[in-house]
Amino acid sequence: xxxxxxxxxxxxxxxxxxxxxxxxxxxxxxxxxxxxxxxxxxxxxxxxxxxxxxxxxxxxxxxxxxxxxxxxxxxxxxxxxxxxxxxxxxxxxxxxxxxxxxxxxxxxxxxxxxxxxxxxxxxxxxxxxxxxxxxxxxxxxxxxxxxxxxxxxxxxxxxxxxxxxxxxxxxxxxxxxxxxxxxxxxxxxxxxxxxxxxxxxxxxxxxxxxxxxxxxxxxxxxxxxxxxxxxxxxxxxxxxxxxxxxxxxxxxxxxxxxxxx
Amino acid sequence: xxxxxxxxxxxxxxxxxxxxxxxxxxxxxxxxxxxxxxxxxxxxxxxxxxxxxxxxxxxxxxxxxxxxxxxxxxxxxxxxxxxxxxxxxxxxxxxxxxxxxxxxxxxxxxxxxxxxxxxxxxxxxxxxxxxxxxxxxxxxxxxxxxxxxxxxxxxxxxxxxxxxxxxxxxxxxxxxxxxxxxxxxxxxxxxxxxxxxxxxxxxxxxxxxxxxxxxxxxxx
Numbered sequence: 001x002x003x004x005x006x007x008x009x010x011x012x013x014x015x016x017x018x019x020x021x022x023x024x025x026x027x028x029x030x031x032x033x034x035x036x037x038x039x040x041x042x043x044x045x046x047x048x049x050x051x052x053x054x055x056x057x058x059x060x061x062x063x064x065x066x067x068x069x070x071x072x073x074x075x076x077x078x079x080x081x082x083x084x085x086x087x088x089x090x091x092x093x094x095x096x097x098x099x100x101x102x103x104x105x106x107x108x109x110x111x112x113x114x115x116x117x118x119x120x121x122x123x124x125x126x127x128x129x130x131x132x133x134x135x136x137x138x139x140x141x142x143x144x145x146x147x148x149x150x151x152x153x154x155x156x157x158x159x160x161x162x163x164x165x166x167x168x169x170x171x172x173x174x175x176x177x178x179x180x181x182x183x184x185x186x187x188x189x190x191x192x193x194x195x196x197x198x199x200x201x202x203x204x205x206x207x208x209x210x211x212x213x214x215x216x217x218x219x220x221x222x223x224x225x226x227x228x229x230x231x232x233x234x235x236x237x238x239x240x241x242x243x244x245x246x247x248x249x250x251x252x253x254x255x256x257x258x259x260x261x
Numbered sequence: 262x263x264x265x266x267x268x269x270x271x272x273x274x275x276x277x278x279x280x281x282x283x284x285x286x287x288x289x290x291x292x293x294x295x296x297x298x299x300x301x302x303x304x305x306x307x308x309x310x311x312x313x314x315x316x317x318x319x320x321x322x323x324x325x326x327x328x329x330x331x332x333x334x335x336x337x338x339x340x341x342x343x344x345x346x347x348x349x350x351x352x353x354x355x356x357x358x359x360x361x362x363x364x365x366x367x368x369x370x371x372x373x374x375x376x377x378x379x380x381x382x383x384x385x386x387x388x389x390x391x392x393x394x395x396x397x398x399x400x401x402x403x404x405x406x407x408x409x410x411x412x413x414x415x416x417x418x419x420x421x422x423x424x425x426x427x428x429x430x431x432x433x434x435x436x437x438x439x440x441x442x443x444x445x446x447x448x449x450x451x452x453x454x455x456x457x458x459x460x461x462x463x464x465x466x467x468x469x470x471x472x473x474x475x476x477x478x479x480x481x
Contacts, residue, residue, distance in 0.1 A: 009447050012427055012435075016451050020424040027416060030393050034406060041402055 051237055058174040058234075062127055065177065069142060073118050081111040132169045133158035136176060136194055143180070148190060155196035164203055164260045168238040172205070172258060175240070178231050179207045179254050185227075187211025187252060205256040213251050216244040267453040267460075268304060274460040275301050277467050284471040289338045290410055293463065296331050299324070322374045326360045329381035332418060336388040339411050341401070345391050352384055375432045382422040382429065389419040408473065410466035417462025424455045 085107040092100045127135055133155050140151035155161060165172060176194070183189055189211030197204050235242045239259050246252035275297040278285065285291045303324045310317050330353055337349035356377070363377045364370050392415050396406050406412050428435065428451050435444030 005443070009443055012431060012447060013451065015427045016424050019426055020420055020455070023420045023423040026390075026393075026419070030397065031406075033397055034402070037397060037399070038402055041399070 047237075054234060054237055055170055058170045059127070061174055062170070062177075066122065070118055070122065073114065078111050078114050078118075081107050081114070085111070127170060127173065131158055131162040132165060132173055133161055133196065135173050136196075139177065139180065140192065140194065143184075143192065150191050152193045154194075156198045160198060161196060161203065164198070165258060168240075168258065171234050171238050172240070172256070175231050175234050175242075175256060176205065176207060178227050178234075182227050183207070183209045183211060183252070187213075189251065202260055203258045205258070207254045207256075208251065210251045213246045213248050215248065216246050263450060263453045263457075264308070267456045268308065270457050270460045270464075271297075271304060272301055274463045274467075277464045281467045281471045285467060288410065288470055289335060290414075290466060290470055292331070292335065293467075296327075297463075299327070318373050319370050322360070322364060322370070325374070325378055325381070326357070329356055329385065332385055333388065335411070335414070336385075336392065340388070340391060341395050342391075345395070348391075349388060356381060356384070373432055375429055378429050378432075379426065382426055385418055385422045389415050389422075408469065410470040410473070413462045413466040413469065417459040417466075420462075421455045421459040424458075425452060428452060 085104045088100050088104050088107065130138070136155075137153055140153050143149045144151050162169065180192065183192055187209050189209035191210045193206075193208045195206040195208070197206075231242060234240075235256065241255075241257040241259075243255040243257070244252065245255070275294075278290075278293050278297050282291070282294055285293070303320060307317065307321065333349050333352050333356070337346055337353075340346050340349060359380060360374060360377045363374050368374050368376060392411070395401060396409075396412070428448050432448070435448045437444065
């Protein structure tokens with residue numbers, strides 16, 4: 001058999017083996033692709049579960065905060081007023097009966113008003129009913145009621161904002177609550193301003209205080225508190241960027257930027 | 262030696278199919294039973310004729326045409342996307358017409374229909390790719406690919422038709438006078454090796470079908 005023909009036969013064998021190998025390679029590629037896709041799906045599923053868990057946790061935390069607020073109001077305010085009314089009642093004599101009766105009437109009236117206010121708050125405190133902007137307003141209103149803080153709030157119409165952040169609003173509100181909690185605990189501020197601004201493809205929420213401030217660079221390096229961890233992990237979950245601007249003695253500004261598209 | 266192994270594996274695939282038919286009858290693999298019977302019959306006749314020096318290309322031309330129609334029909338039943346199904350269905354009459362035209366006007370009845378064989382091989386590889394494409398779509402991720410019997414059928418077909426494309430393209434050349442001895446030998450080795458892979462993958466698919474049936478019964 002001529003050498004040339006032998007070469008052709010070898011080429012045929014090699015080419016056939018090559019094609020079979022090509023098929024095997026295609027199958028291996030298919031498996032690798034499938035494996036990666038399954039892994040991605042699993043990760044997505046885990047993220048979804050994590051999101052749902054965080055959402056549920058946030059709802060529970062909001063409820064807990066409401067209950068705390070009510071308990072505090074009853075204990076610190078209504079309880080005190082009623083106790084005062086009881087004291088005055090015990091001190092009634094023939095001489096001061098009218099004066100005490102007026103005072104007790106006044107105190108019971110105040111307690112009644114406070115109860116009505118709490119009831120009103122509770123009734124309207126369902127986050128789903130009032131949305132983000134009104135919830136922030138209520139949060140600031142409650143702070144103002146303590147007499148220790150002055151607040152301001154500025155936002156575009158609530159229907160515009162709520163429509164853009166639908167689905168992420170509860171988590172976003174919990175982040176704002178957490179930031180405000182940090183202000184109350186650590187900043188020593190007596191003024192809190194919240195500003196919501198709508199941009200083309202995002203919404204930014206600025207929370208400013210006039211407290212003692214801190215060095216934001218220390219957050220990543222030093223031990224990070226649970227509150228800050230919560231803020232960052234939740235922000236990541238709803239695709240929100242957290243930017244902290246602060247300096248010692250110059251207050252703090254936390255900017256949350258939520259991408260809406 | 263390889264011829265016997267190949268015939269043995271082919272016969273085994275028929276007998277395994279027959280033995281496990283009660284598990285296959287509810288799946289699309291049930292069509293393999295008459296097909297494998299026909300394959301075995303044709304191969305046995307072909308083996309006998311070859312050993313007696315008789316050339317019978319007509320029988321192989323008819324059989325390989327049935328073979329492509331059968332595989333295309335299987336793909337038609339297994340592909341999920343409507344457009345792919347229509348494509349597979351449309352290929353059957355097209356292919357039959359192409360073979361008829363080839364045998365009548367181009368290569369003739371007394372030669373192996375290499376052109377239409379290559380055309381069929383090409384489309385089977387395309388159908389395999391479509392099946393694999395459908396398997397990686399997100400909506401089908403839940404079913405494990407290696408647990409699907411048809412995946413193994415598809416794997417066997419892909420390797421067989423990819424591997425045999427060269428020898429079938431050069432079929433006439435390999436059988437030419439100059440190359441006759443070595444050419445036939447090479448053709449035989451490659452073709453029979455690929456057939457061993459193909460029929461082994463069928464056997465594996467049948468066994469898997471039985472195992473899946475058992476699993477379902479246990480789950481129920």
